[in-house]
Amino acid sequence: MSIPALTDLSRCAVHTITTKPWSLRQCIDGYTAAGVGGITVWRQSLAPQGLADSAMMLADSGLKVVSLCRGGFFPAMDDAGRKAAVDDNRTAIDEAATIKAPLVVLVCGAIPGMPLQQARDQIAEGIAACVPYARERGVKLAIEPLHPQYAADRSAVSTMRQAREICDRVGSDYVGIAVDVYHLWWDQDLEQEIASAGKKNRLFAFHVCDWKVKQTDTLNDRGLMGEGCIDIRRIRGWVEAAGFTGFNEVEIFSEAHWARDQQEFMTDIAAAYKKHV
Amino acid sequence: MSIPALTDLSRCAVHTITTKPWSLRQCIDGYTAAGVGGITVWRQSLAPQGLADSAMMLADSGLKVVSLCRGGFFPAMDDAGRKAAVDDNRTAIDEAATIKAPLVVLVCGAIPGMPLQQARDQIAEGIAACVPYARERGVKLAIEPLHPQYAADRSAVSTMRQAREICDRVGSDYVGIAVDVYHLWWDQDLEQEIASAGKKNRLFAFHVCDWKVKQTDTLNDRGLMGEGCIDIRRIRGWVEAAGFTGFNEVEIFSEAHWARDQQEFMTDIAAAYKKHV
Numbered sequence: 001m002s003i004p005a006l007t008d009l010s011r012c013a014v015h016t017i018t019t020k021p022w023s024l025r026q027c028i029d030g031y032t033a034a035g036v037g038g039i040t041v042w043r044q045s046l047a048p049q050g051l052a053d054s055a056m057m058l059a060d061s062g063l064k065v066v067s068l069c070r071g072g073f074f075p076a077m078d079d080a081g082r083k084a085a086v087d088d089n090r091t092a093i094d095e096a097a098t099i100k101a102p103l104v105v106l107v108c109g110a111i112p113g114m115p116l117q118q119a120r121d122q123i124a125e126g127i128a129a130c131v132p133y134a135r136e137r138g139v140k141l142a143i144e145p146l147h148p149q150y151a152a153d154r155s156a157v158s159t160m161r162q163a164r165e166i167c168d169r170v171g172s173d174y175v176g177i178a179v180d181v182y183h184l185w186w187d188q189d190l191e192q193e194i195a196s197a198g199k200k201n202r203l204f205a206f207h208v209c210d211w212k213v214k215q216t217d218t219l220n221d222r223g224l225m226g227e228g229c230i231d232i233r234r235i236r237g238w239v240e241a242a243g244f245t246g247f248n249e250v251e252i253f254s255e256a257h258w259a260r261d262q263q264e265f266m267t268d269i270a271a272a273y274k275k276h277v
Numbered sequence: 278m279s280i281p282a283l284t285d286l287s288r289c290a291v292h293t294i295t296t297k298p299w300s301l302r303q304c305i306d307g308y309t310a311a312g313v314g315g316i317t318v319w320r321q322s323l324a325p326q327g328l329a330d331s332a333m334m335l336a337d338s339g340l341k342v343v344s345l346c347r348g349g350f351f352p353a354m355d356d357a358g359r360k361a362a363v364d365d366n367r368t369a370i371d372e373a374a375t376i377k378a379p380l381v382v383l384v385c386g387a388i389p390g391m392p393l394q395q396a397r398d399q400i401a402e403g404i405a406a407c408v409p410y411a412r413e414r415g416v417k418l419a420i421e422p423l424h425p426q427y428a429a430d431r432s433a434v435s436t437m438r439q440a441r442e443i444c445d446r447v448g449s450d451y452v453g454i455a456v457d458v459y460h461l462w463w464d465q466d467l468e469q470e471i472a473s474a475g476k477k478n479r480l481f482a483f484h485v486c487d488w489k490v491k492q493t494d495t496l497n498d499r500g501l502m503g504e505g506c507i508d509i510r511r512i513r514g515w516v517e518a519a520g521f522t523g524f525n526e527v528e529i530f531s532e533a534h535w536a537r538d539q540q541e542f543m544t545d546i547a548a549a550y551k552k553h554v
Contacts, residue, residue: 117465147426148463149495162465218492231390231392
């Protein structure tokens with residue numbers, strides 16, 4: 001099956017972390033000028049000017065606010081820690097509602113040495129504790145499985161299957177999955193799990209970047225689309241075949257790209273999006 | 278289930294790459310002095326003194342030669358490349374037979390951009406092409422699944438399940454699996470797949486080290502047992518419950534430990550083995 005290229009950026013969203021040196025104002029202006037249709041806002045982009053000013057800025061921007069990044073980090077060593085995590089996620093839900101983001105993306109968390117199944121149990125409980133609050137505010141929650149290289153301390157949820165199992169357990173139409181090609185490209189069940197998530201209306205987000213074959217850093221050396229080995233377009237074909245009609249979100253953590261002129265980087269993002277997504 | 282600690286190093290083997298600055302002679306002397314029972318020989322440890330002298334040195338050492346590392350890297354862009362890979366694996370099998378290693382460990386390979394299923398097909402074909410040669414020489418082949426962080430260029434086999442599927446496909450009692458805690462600790466199916474492999478007499482090797490929570494390098498920053506987050510003893514319990522009675526092989530790639538006095542490192546390995554394996 002041949003997937004046609006995207007010819008414009010109307011369904012492209014960019015994460016503010018992707019252009020980390022830019023303020024929220026600069027992100028809005030830069031993305032709009034490039035023809036990008038959407039923005040995913042990282043919480044640190046809200047801090048400098050505050051939530052209310054950020055919300056006004058975004059409302060006036062013409063950009064669709066796709067999601068807020070990020071909540072999660074539910075597992076903790078004691079009840080107080082787990083309660084603090086739920087409280088912080090409720091704050092994230094409030095922030096999302098204020099900036100009219102329909103979704104909070106969850107990096108679910110892990111505690112080094114804690115058995116991963118125990119961490120996943122705590123994640124399911126934490127998400128369940130947030131659901132009524134999220135529903136009241138009309139904000140959905142997306143579990144983002146992270147690559148197994150982050151299983152020790154960032155996410156005990158490493159696969160679509162584990163995200164599905166938590167979705168099944170929580171059992172709410174407010175809880176779904178964010179598919180990020182960087183984290184999931186290696187998984188032999190990816191196509192089938194995407195199809196299954198589509199049938200259950202759980203495909204809440206689709207993130208793109210690339211997996212560089214030689215990484216200098218496990219966190220901040222992600223590739224611009226085309227700089228790595230992922231067949232991104234093929235995976236976009238799978239999410240679209242599963243009924244996903246949302247934004248293709250460009251989320252890149254890269255010290256190398258952050259060190260560049262961000263306007264030039266934005267130009268490269270636009271070109272890479274059309275060529276590789 | 279509580280797994281008793283190991284009180285001596287008779288079932289401990291050390292990979293010569295673990296003490297990379299040491300020659301084969303130094304490895305033999307250092308391991309023997311520490312009370313280690315076995316040695317796994319990396320091919321680069323054979324090169325300086327040649328295969329025949331290495332074989333004599335090992336035969337006289339009193340150490341059990343556990344395996345030869347490593348064969349594999351089967352996928353290639355063309356027939357000539359795949360044939361060269363099979364030839365090199367046959368050479369490895371000859372070397373293993375000469376040093377009386379009953380096993381060659383396979384790092385199966387991957388080609389950036391080649392679909393992983395296609396790479397796995399080529400791996401299965403490559404292994405199948407080596408089996409008659411291996412059987413004639415009495416040398417078994419162990420597929421070592423590698424962590425998904427290596428899926429782009431080192432191994433399209435990332436899980437026990439994928440190794441099982443290749444074993445099923447090749448269908449030889451000369452082909453089994455090397456379980457390495459570093460690569461597999463995150464997999465939710467690990468216990469069950471180990472049990473399944475045990476039932477089919479496919480548990481050919483067990484490798485230990487640790488997963489450091491913050492890695493400075495994806496290749497050469499592995500932890501000594503106890504420096505990371507893996508519950509190694511629990512996994513040893515699983516392989517033993519599955520019938521494994523072979524060596525617990527210490528395989529650590531670490532620039533930090535290679536930079537140390539290797540005799541002191543050996544002392545730390547012995548202590549860490551008793552405390553954490």
